Amino acid sequence: MAKDSSLKAVGWARSLPLNSGVKEARDWTREHLTTLAWAQQTPEVMDDVLLTVSELVTNAHVHARSAAQLILTWDEECLHVTVHDSSPRLPEQRDPDDGALGGRGLMLIDALSDEWHAYPCPRGKNVTACFQPPTPATTEAIGSG
Numbered sequence: 001m002a003k004d005s006s007l008k009a010v011g012w013a014r015s016l017p018l019n020s021g022v023k024e025a026r027d028w029t030r031e032h033l034t035t036l037a038w039a040q041q042t043p044e045v046m047d048d049v050l051l052t053v054s055e056l057v058t059n060a061h062v063h064a065r066s067a068a069q070l071i072l073t074w075d076e077e078c079l080h081v082t083v084h085d086s087s088p089r090l091p092e093q094r095d096p097d098d099g100a101l102g103g104r105g106l107m108l109i110d111a112l113s114d115e116w117h118a119y120p121c122p123r124g125k126n127v128t129a130c131f132q133p134p135t136p137a138t139t140e141a142i143g144s145g
Helices: 022-033 037-041 044-064 105-112 134-145
Strands: 012-015 068-074 079-085 115-121 124-131
Touching: 012 022, 012 044, 022 068, 022 124, 037 044, 044 079, 044 105, 044 124, 044 134, 105 115
Parallel strands: none
Antiparallel strands: 012 068, 068 079, 079 124, 115 124
């Protein structure tokens, strides 16, 4: 895939109030990812991004009891998926109880993304997961496997 030398970075942002559902966040994300050629060519990465969006927005709504600001940023090397909420408490990855319904969100994000981090900001926190598109060699290996 040839790089578009005129495109250096692109981003989108969406506010998701508490009464909005994660489906709305996934649909909005899917709509914007289709503008990135690599996302269309690698549906498995798009699925990982969409599941991560679901988990991050759910965490903001359930644990922070806050509206969520969803920000997607593509910088030619990585898709950054950031969710901001109003709670200053940073998320902690924990071992889920086998019988528990929840507690696996950060484990999923850790497994699906290339990296993730959380950091405090003046009015809450941001949690960001990064996704690097597959290289042509990786894409060929996936296709031949």
